[in-house]
Amino acid sequence: MATDNQPFFQDPPQLTNTFEADSALRFQLERLFAPEQLAEIRPQLHELGELAAGSLQTLAIEAERDVPELVQYEAWGRRVDKVRISPAWREIHRIGAEQGLMATAHEARLGWRSRLHQAALIHLFGPSSAFVSCPYAMTDGAIAILKRYADPELAARPLRHLLSRDPDQAWTSGQWMTEKEGGSDVSRSTTTARREAGVWRLYGNKFFVSAVTAECALTLANAQGTPGLSLFFVQPWNADGTLRHITLRKLKEKLGTRALPTAEIDLQGVEATLVGKPGDGVRLIATVLNLARFHNTLAATGIMARALQLAKDYAGRRVAFGRPLIEQPLHLETLAGLQVEYEAGLAIALRLAELIGKVETRAASPLEAGACRLLTPVAKLGTGKQVVRVASEAIEAIGGMGYIEETGLPRLLRDAQVLPLWEGTTNVLSLDALRAIDRQEALRPFLEDTLMRVAQVTTSELDGAVKSVRTAVQTLGRHTESMARGNRCDSEAAARRFALGLFNTYAAALLTEAANWEATRGQSCRLTIAARRWIGRGLTDLAVPDAQYREESRLLL
Numbered sequence: 001m002a003t004d005n006q007p008f009f010q011d012p013p014q015l016t017n018t019f020e021a022d023s024a025l026r027f028q029l030e031r032l033f034a035p036e037q038l039a040e041i042r043p044q045l046h047e048l049g050e051l052a053a054g055s056l057q058t059l060a061i062e063a064e065r066d067v068p069e070l071v072q073y074e075a076w077g078r079r080v081d082k083v084r085i086s087p088a089w090r091e092i093h094r095i096g097a098e099q100g101l102m103a104t105a106h107e108a109r110l111g112w113r114s115r116l117h118q119a120a121l122i123h124l125f126g127p128s129s130a131f132v133s134c135p136y137a138m139t140d141g142a143i144a145i146l147k148r149y150a151d152p153e154l155a156a157r158p159l160r161h162l163l164s165r166d167p168d169q170a171w172t173s174g175q176w177m178t179e180k181e182g183g184s185d186v187s188r189s190t191t192t193a194r195r196e197a198g199v200w201r202l203y204g205n206k207f208f209v210s211a212v213t214a215e216c217a218l219t220l221a222n223a224q225g226t227p228g229l230s231l232f233f234v235q236p237w238n239a240d241g242t243l244r245h246i247t248l249r250k251l252k253e254k255l256g257t258r259a260l261p262t263a264e265i266d267l268q269g270v271e272a273t274l275v276g277k278p279g280d281g282v283r284l285i286a287t288v289l290n291l292a293r294f295h296n297t298l299a300a301t302g303i304m305a306r307a308l309q310l311a312k313d314y315a316g317r318r319v320a321f322g323r324p325l326i327e328q329p330l331h332l333e334t335l336a337g338l339q340v341e342y343e344a345g346l347a348i349a350l351r352l353a354e355l356i357g358k359v360e361t362r363a364a365s366p367l368e369a370g371a372c373r374l375l376t377p378v379a380k381l382g383t384g385k386q387v388v389r390v391a392s393e394a395i396e397a398i399g400g401m402g403y404i405e406e407t408g409l410p411r412l413l414r415d416a417q418v419l420p421l422w423e424g425t426t427n428v429l430s431l432d433a434l435r436a437i438d439r440q441e442a443l444r445p446f447l448e449d450t451l452m453r454v455a456q457v458t459t460s461e462l463d464g465a466v467k468s469v470r471t472a473v474q475t476l477g478r479h480t481e482s483m484a485r486g487n488r489c490d491s492e493a494a495a496r497r498f499a500l501g502l503f504n505t506y507a508a509a510l511l512t513e514a515a516n517w518e519a520t521r522g523q524s525c526r527l528t529i530a531a532r533r534w535i536g537r538g539l540t541d542l543a544v545p546d547a548q549y550r551e552e553s554r555l556l557l
């Protein structure tokens with residue numbers, strides 16, 4: 001309170017070690033790792049949490065202030081197409097390499113749990129990385145593709161760089177997929193690959209090159225003489241920072257991710273190497289898409305954690321109507337609701353990490369492999385929606401000052417908004433869930449895995465939760481059967497509700513499983529509360545917009 005001599009200044013929200021402040025993350029890791037494994041990785045998680053609250057965050061703020069600049073012509077009139085990048089952005093890359101954000105997953109020192117380890121690192125790194133996390137998302141996919149499908153001799157050098165923990169050696173990879181004609185419908189791509197003097201050369205335009213400064217990229221093109229799109233590997237940059245047979249049309253002005261140099265480029269004969277079989281490009285790039293969607297999920301959980309950390313900290317510092325916000329009943333309930341959202345999203349993200357790790361190390365059962373295929377779009381679309389809600393509510397929880405840049409909250413909301421659309425919008429992902437069900441028969445394993453999460457629950461306080469999960473699984477199963485008998489338009493029109501039903505139900509099963517683990521160890525009942533509240537909101541809303549309903553929708557519009 002202000003006195004005559006001392007004016008009032010509000011304490012701003014403070015960031016402290018983001019790992020130690022994240023009780024949800026620490027709880028889940030304790031549950032999912034063997035104690036000796038957790039003891040091994042804990043010091044690194046602590047260190048990254050410290051960096052994320054300190055010097056890494058300072059670099060991210062600097063990178064956002066000093067945004068990338070396209071230098072199209074040099075002083076003497078020559079076209080150079082260079083991208084000037086902030087030193088802070090480069091430094092964040094160096095920290096990413098030193099932390100082994102890619103190497104951790106692919107060296108697989110902890111077997112399939114290495115993906116979990118990596119997930120925790122990306123979750124902590126993301127919100128203080130000025131979206132350097134984006135090139136890492138694409139790099140992860142490129143590594144997987146090069147390992148699996150490229151000629152080993154060709155792949156050896158890029159893989160060495162992409163996996164390097166040495167910041168002077170480390171590369172990242174881009175993924176150039178979107179064209180003017182095709183963002184979601186990639187089959188409309190017009191880029192061509194021509195065979196010239198024994199090498200492939202690419203011609204066309206790529207409209208959303210998310211991180212143009214990456215040292216290499218995977219891209220799709222129509223290869224001469226082959227139907228369908230083919231996958232190519234490109235190294236676009238010369239050592240002097242100029243582009244090889246590529247011109248840079250512009251850097252995009254985006255709502256968020258402002259430090260990230262996203263470009264439109266013209267391919268004018270850049271040399272490329274075919275990866276895999278000609279015409280197999282879309283099927284191959286699905287591996288990259290799926291890993292990028294996993295990273296998108298972690299970007300969402302990272303931002304949710306950060307927004308909540310700031311909102312909770314502030315609620316303890318800000319006094320209104322005679323007491324701190326955290327003691328105001330409605331404010332408390334609002335924050336608790338956001339915490340439940342976050343706990344659910346995090347549980348799903350970490351389960352996806354487990355499943356991906358198992359599939360990659362061939363430790364997955366067929367059931368787990370099927371569940372992984374369907375959980376990937378479901379996790380991405382569900383957390384993509386959550387993060388915008390949570391970031392927006394966190395701003396509101398801080399009030400007018402939450403709307404002010406210095407608190408760091410506006411950047412979180414801007415950045416959050418890319419997550420429901422990057423690498424597939426909510427609707428595209430909902431249709432991918434249908435694709436996984438139709439083509440890979442992924443529903444049965446997904447639902448069985450959901451039931452298995454609650455099969456071992458022994459705590460009687462969780463009986464209601466278990467029952468709700470089982471009922472929701474039955475409802476989802478019945479819905480799918482009736483959709484299979486109905487017409488395609490109906491199931492597509494209902495796909496988003498259905499996918500969100502899968503998300504809600506799977507999250508409920510995971511929270512219940514975790515609550516049981518917590519209860520059997522005699523710990524607090526935090527997760528029981530989270531599971532009950534998550535389920536209390538309702539798990540499925542599967543009303544099918546049939547032909548008449550859609551006609552009414554047309555009238556509405």
Ligand code: UCC
Pocket residue numbers: 131134177178183184185186187208210254257260262282283284286287289290418421422423424425428432435439
């Ligand atoms: O544009 C973008 C930038 C936005 C803003 C960027 C700002 C920068 C900030 C970044 C911050 C991080 S993002 C790009 C958005 N576009 C996409 O994500 C693409 C969305 N479209 C899809 O996901 C489509 O479903 C396609 C392209 C994957 C497939 O479409 P098609 O042409 O209909 O293909 P098909 O016939 O359905 O699938 C071809 C094959 C099939 O294999 P088979 O024939 O063996 O069954 C499919 O089963 O690929 C298989 N397949 C998959 N397999 C398709 N998708 C998958 C999958 N997800 N997993 C496994």
